[in-house]
Amino acid sequence: MRVQGLTRTYASDGEPVRALAGVDAAFLRGTFTAIMGPSGSGKSTLLQAAAGLDRPTAGSVWIGDTELSRLSETRLTELRRGRIGFVFQAFNLIGALTVEENILLPLRLSGVRPDRAWIARVVERVGLGERLRHRPSALSGGQQQRVAIARALATRPEVIFCDEPTGALDTTTAAEVLALLRGVVDEHGQTVVMVTHDPVAASWADRVIVLADGRLVHDMPQPGAERIAEHLAALGRKRAVGAR
Numbered sequence: 001m002r003v004q005g006l007t008r009t010y011a012s013d014g015e016p017v018r019a020l021a022g023v024d025a026a027f028l029r030g031t032f033t034a035i036m037g038p039s040g041s042g043k044s045t046l047l048q049a050a051a052g053l054d055r056p057t058a059g060s061v062w063i064g065d066t067e068l069s070r071l072s073e074t075r076l077t078e079l080r081r082g083r084i085g086f087v088f089q090a091f092n093l094i095g096a097l098t099v100e101e102n103i104l105l106p107l108r109l110s111g112v113r114p115d116r117a118w119i120a121r122v123v124e125r126v127g128l129g130e131r132l133r134h135r136p137s138a139l140s141g142g143q144q145q146r147v148a149i150a151r152a153l154a155t156r157p158e159v160i161f162c163d164e165p166t167g168a169l170d171t172t173t174a175a176e177v178l179a180l181l182r183g184v185v186d187e188h189g190q191t192v193v194m195v196t197h198d199p200v201a202a203s204w205a206d207r208v209i210v211l212a213d214g215r216l217v218h219d220m221p222q223p224g225a226e227r228i229a230e231h232l233a234a235l236g237r238k239r240a241v242g243a244r
Ligand SMILES: Nc1ncnc2c1ncn2[C@@H]1O[C@H](COP(=O)(O)OP(=O)(O)OP(=O)(O)O)[C@@H](O)[C@H]1O
Pocket: 010, 011, 012, 017, 018, 019, 037, 038, 039, 040, 041, 042, 043, 044, 045, 046
């Protein structure tokens, strides 16, 4: 997956807001990337555009050989359902459906017959075999996020985008969810792109990219939590000085 010259300007009542100001980045198959940066730096906007949930003002997004901006709404919806998985901070499971029905929902929506062997592997991977008939409300936060990850994996997507997947979880549960994401990258060759504010969460990734004011300002291979925290603190200081 790659983005080129990605620009997104939001028209608002006053001055237009430039959330992304020309971002170039490539995310190789089978890698785990964390996207970090101060609040308002454009992380969610980047994720939404890369996942085809939002159309950029300029620039392009490629998933393999497909350029998203060239697709009609119908084709874009098909691509999102089949080739992209999404995991949100708030789990976004359907309360009226069982765990199994939630996991199979993307396949049902695209009218695709589930690959039973793959689904069984996914369920085993997320460790929810005993819970398939439960409703999400009967599960802990960490278990619910594991269901959301299984749902994202159900279609065997080319890339999974995660927006603060551990933001609502305690440290131990967060580590379990991150270990799961790490496992799907290492063992299934999945590509994961994750927005996070947490340097410890980011340290599970192969690479950390940092945005500031809609631009990519750091691109670090396996920096470790301390170095990430130092970079973020330095950015915070720079912004504080700039705001004075
Ligand atoms: N729908 C919108 N309309 C207008 N401005 C928006 C909209 N969505 C985002 N923005 C603005 O675009 C900029 C980038 O927002 P974005 O949500 O991508 O940042 P972020 O890095 O994900 O922030 P956070 O860490 O707080 O979630 C911000 O200035 C934000 O106010």
